[in-house]
Amino acid sequence: MGELMSRDNAFSNAVGHNEAGTPSLQEGVEAIKPLFIVSENHAAASSPLYTRLPSKDYFRLLEILPGTDDARLQCRMHVCSMCDNRGAYEALSYTWMTGREPWTGGRNLYMALHRLRREASRRVVWADALCIDQSNPQERSQQVAGMGDILRNAHDVLVWLGEDEDANQVSDPVARASSKAFAGVCSVVSTWAATAAAAKHALRVGRPQYRIQSCGTLSGSDGEGLLAADSPVWAKVLQLYNKRWFSRLWVVQEIALARRATAIWGACEMPWEWIGLAAAIIRTNWNCIVPGWVAQGAHSGYLPTYLPDESVRLVPVGMMNAYFMYRISRLQNYFNTLRFSFGELLTLTRQFKCEDKRDKIFGLLGLPTTDHVNSYITPDYGQSLAGVYRRVAAAIISSTKCLAFLSHVHHTDLHEVRRFSTVVPPDSTLPSWIPQWHHIGPQVLAPLDAHPDFAAGLSRAAQFRAAEQEAVDADRLGVHGVMLEGVSATNDVGPTSGSHTYRGDADVVLARHGHTRHSLQGLAMALAAGKSWYGLPKDRGGMLADFAHCLVAGRLWWALELDAFGVGVPEEGQDEVGRTSDSQNQTGLNDDGTGASSGHGIVTLQDLKDISRGGNGNLFLDAVATACVGRRLFRTASNMRGVGPIDTQPGDKVCVIYGTPVPFIIRRCDEKQGYTLVGECYIDDIMHGEAVDDPGYEETWIDLVSSIS
Template identity: 25%
Template sequence: MAQVDLYDAFETTRCVRLFELLPGKRGDALQGHLRVSNFDKRLYYEAVSYVWGSETDPVDLNCDGHQVKITQNLAAALRRFRREDSARTLWVDSVCINQANLQERSHQVHMMSDIYRKASCVLIWLGEDEENDASDAFACVRQLVTNIWSRKEDLARYVDLNGFMVTSKNADEIKAKFKLPSTDAIKSLDRLFAISWFDRAWTFQEYYVAREKTFFWGLHLFLVEDVVKALRSLLWLHRSTGDKFFDLHILNKGSQIISDEKSKSFRTGEERRDFFTIISRRRGTSCKDPRDLVYSIKGIITNGSLIEVDYSQPWRETFAASTARYISSSGNLDIFRDVCPGEQHAMLPSWVPDWRAKVRSPLLRMTVSLARPYHCSASSKAMSRLSSSYMEIRLHGILWDSIIAMNNQETETDMIWMQKKILNIPRDRTLDFQEQQELVNFCSKDFVYLPTSEDAFECYTRLACLDLDPLLFDRRLNRQSMSKEPKTEGYIHSLIKSQKQYMHGQNLAFTKYRRLGVVPGWARPGDVVAILMGGEVPIILRPDLSDGKYTLIGESYMHGFMDGEALVEARKQSDPSYDTNDTSWLEDLHEGQLPFPTTEFIIK
């Protein structure tokens, strides 16, 4: 909304404009001055973090004789921060940056994290308190700090405060001993964290880098330290009592503040703040310009050089270029976890995540929060090449297998029907003797899954849990209890049914070479299974026979081939004299030439 003729060009690339908000009383018009300052010199200013808000009914800001249109929400913030007797030096993005100059805008965005980091304080404007909730929320914060945080040593006697969703058996005693917030108090805190500031793309960086920061909600002021203590207290109450009353919108929104403060206080390595980790957390946050989903994290990630701020570049190219740079620099394909083909924007390539959407691919979701134990391409590194159109990426790997049938019937657990489909046998027709010999009865006591030499019971136990601890999926699926169960066809059916329940619509798949796996719900027969170099898991691709290129469908789990076994097969096929008992070379694939041929996949 700012006027172009208000802004003088910067003399150097290390300049910023600061806004001097002139003093005034409650009903006075807003006015102030802009001045250009050398950012490398010592400066004193406060930075404002806010949500732009609706552009209807804008307010005039008199800036050096120019009437600059600003939103009602920003006008309310400036009135709240204005002093009656002295000027206040602020940095406000929409006022201090010439938004009409794309070159300046790109350069200032590049400096944004430094601007907020250098500010003496970040003033976080949450908005007007139109429903008079702020006083109740403030009281709830104080109550949680006083009654829970200050007594955390007492609470620790009942529950491990650093544990993961541990529910105390003494919930009633905890509720009786500690004065817990009322329902209305919790709801007021819930409304606090429902404010749009907590869901805005840029606020993450503005909050994270600030040396000092304070929340303002209407006339009320909240110390960030108290809000963090209140949120942790609420999390402890949820863990210690198991009461869903405490598992509200608050913990979903506020968990970001808790984790951000914790990661700054207890650094646990750079991986926590790499491009993929942070943008996955921030996907779906609100912004007018989709490019800001990428640009807003540049200043806080450890590999910020991957992001080139350029507002003349279309958002689709920004997403594609950032994805390709991450793959090239990291040498892995972890970022494919965020690709959701069923939800993809039609104008995005299949291999580029649509970070505008909150949804993430549910396949292998249970494994993402853990240290994933999969290494299907061993120590190999991804070597990528991005096309000049930003629409295609070239990756190397092995064209390993293809899907022939899938169990996509929610009520179907008998795997025989898959093979009937392969042989074009009608589902309701009785098999003759020869056909029975050709089909594998997965639930037979004589069945052996050749890749792992497992019987049906052990094969489906591991397949149902993606070869992870069964307790992560269902307390009923623990190894001790399963060992006592009869190895019956009915029990194996129950394992398959449990697997389908926890895979959230994913499907069991049967491949051309009689391998079993779990694939995305939108996969279909004819899709190929590729072992791409740098990938933790096999990738499902859809071939386009018209041009020989592929569409990315998503990640998969292929039982018995998640730890380099497919590469051992490939080497044996290439060199029949190779001794498959020697697998030490799998640890050195990133250092030299691969001992097997690969295919170049062009993914569009």
């Protein structure tokens, strides 16, 4: 359950606060502002809406004038000093409509302001689309740089999830999707809290509640708890986390920096922390819940569009995004707050979307990081996307002297592959070693924290051939490492769904390909890239048991017959880079010295049943789905097996770069006398530094140059 902290929760302080009015604004310029009318399509004012801000320490606030539900929406704009208005406003977090309208967010922002309007008192909010002159790049850059302070100083962050889709069809507010979803969130949190209390954890969660306009305060049904995996309430909970708001990049810092946040969906309101906590609970208990979801089809339509259809066991992206935001936010009080380097943040937020690709960088600058790289980057909307990415790469290299960001290189956007059924060419204006952070890529193979099973090049310090800034300017990055052999065969990843089962003669397949315990263990490690479904490194024995459990159930047999894995299996007790038999014995492998090539030690179906005891095939399926989405399986010239970028081709080279935890795939670029960085890979045989210590491999400088072709 993780480290938990006690706290009291007063729902009345989190929802419906400040009804009596908003603190007085301290304006820095003229107090009387022209009235303007907001509609779904435009803002009509009698004079220009924007005047020049006195300095970077000023910002605009939007005053929503009181009015009845059917009255026109009237507002005033105020120019105010940031330091004089701490806590005097609420910040609005919402989703821009596609196409980036020049002044608002279209209908969605209009409906949010309409929903927030009070009948008898004004309301003061900060809404980025209106309070920043979007037509002025210089002002946009300046205001985005100060957005962290704007969010931290807001009295509340109001999360507008949109209108309730049931509002026009369902008259009873309690029976609408928003109410059912919020009730489900309350039930999940309450059940988790009760379980924690029964386990004698020091936890005081309080009673999760939500509020409906005109109906008052409600809580979740006690009968719809976390353990009711087949409950129809899950469909509504999934509908909640599938709201577009959960995919917007800007909401990450809007939640992470908020002192308080209130989620509003139609007529319903609830503290956002319950939504974030529920996402964390569901994610942790995913394997208990997902069978019920799949059985009732509740998951349909809520998976990322770039995933294969059979990836139904993966946590929906909106829920993962909510979990991520919760774990890095000031709002969460039950777990340790997570902190990441700026490069890690860029990778962990790749699935979030923004209209302007430069905002992939600028939208995260307000967040605290472990390496403070963001303090070296200033928003500049006058610069091109390639220019922004170059500045980020230069800042990472110069300030950290670390090459971990190379693991974030993925040249193929998985969303585009799924959408167009083809590989979209990468940006040719960037060198291959600078990540294209706007691409949706697979989960990074290198772990966030150092681990002895991911130490391919960590026994040597990272080395650069040229000065960091010169390397960036020249589009060439010289790194030191060892060059291994080439890729001889590749294969696409087969289905990971339990609906695909093998019904042939298992013993015939095992004998035909000479599979031994050792070869199956290496195959298991390659398929899952050495990690569990949770993304953490996993021990070899447990991985083999899980894989065997899958095979016994008739799943993943395609992996035994692939060209990339089915030829030239190494003998038991030895491997290509000299790992000792002692390390194999520790994992329970055969020690008779015989191997597949001599016909001895071949695994049978009965052997698999014995090996599978204690294993969990479903967890292994999830691990494979997580590791292999957007990747290809490959075999090297010396029969090492691995998983690498989807762009991997026969003839590519494997290398280990000093100072990095995983190997990489590179491709010769003769015209520029260097190599294109294709991306990171996982090869079980060299993850402990074997290649670095092997005198048979060439130590050399590797020049990483142009974009992939």
